[in-house]
Amino acid sequence: MFYLYKSYIGSQPILRNIIVDDDLLKGEYGFLFKEIISDFSLKQVNDVFNEYQTSVFASGYEFLKKNHEIIFNLTEKKIFVFGDLPDNMPILRNGVQLFSDDEIPLSFNEWREKIINNSRVIVVKKTIIVDLITSFFEKLLLPKKIKKKILSKIPMTIKKLEHEIAKDIPILDFNKIRVIGANNISMKLLYKCLLSGVEIEGYTLSKEQLEMELADAYSQFKNKILRYV
Incomplete structure (x- = not known):
């Protein structure tokens, strides 16, 4: 899915493309990424704008391969992969920040008391x-x-x-x-x-201590992936 991020520094608008792999929204951490989309009021759009910087959130290599023309024709981009890439792709790895499963926090809002x-x-x-x-x-x-x-x-x-x-x-x-x-x-x-x-x-x-730890981990995670936004 394509999203548009908009904020202001003074009266100057800051605009960014956000490309999100559907598999991330449907997978184990879907709730987490939906929260991020909501927290930053990302607006869903039908296309990307070449004149804006872009952040790409992918679940793996297949998404990058499938969207190769769109992603790699963008001049200013930051690619995040929440999974892994094949070892035989050193060139692509140089332009990608990988997040292992252990680095992706839980959203404690999803796991309410039973x-x-x-x-x-x-x-x-x-x-x-x-x-x-x-x-x-x-x-x-x-x-x-x-x-x-x-x-x-x-x-x-x-x-x-x-x-x-x-x-x-x-x-x-x-x-x-x-x-x-x-x-x-x-x-x-x-x-x-x-x-x-x-x-x-x-x-x-x-439970209370854990909620505090997870809230802190969530905040740090958002800063890692959205400081480029």
């Missing part, structure tokens, strides 16, 4: 055996209550935890998780649990 209707601890573990056993019982044609009871005896997989925290229905039947093999779970998933109101055994950061 309703917790049961006080119990869930064990979360990532092993091939747990994944296989869980997959086996999930596929069995059993009554829902029986299947749920069986699965409650098995450690929850990380994939299942991600699904439980991300689903639209704001109800959880557990209030705490115990992670076995903590190196297998991402910090972002732990953050999502805390923001949803789920405690993490052995983790002392409060």
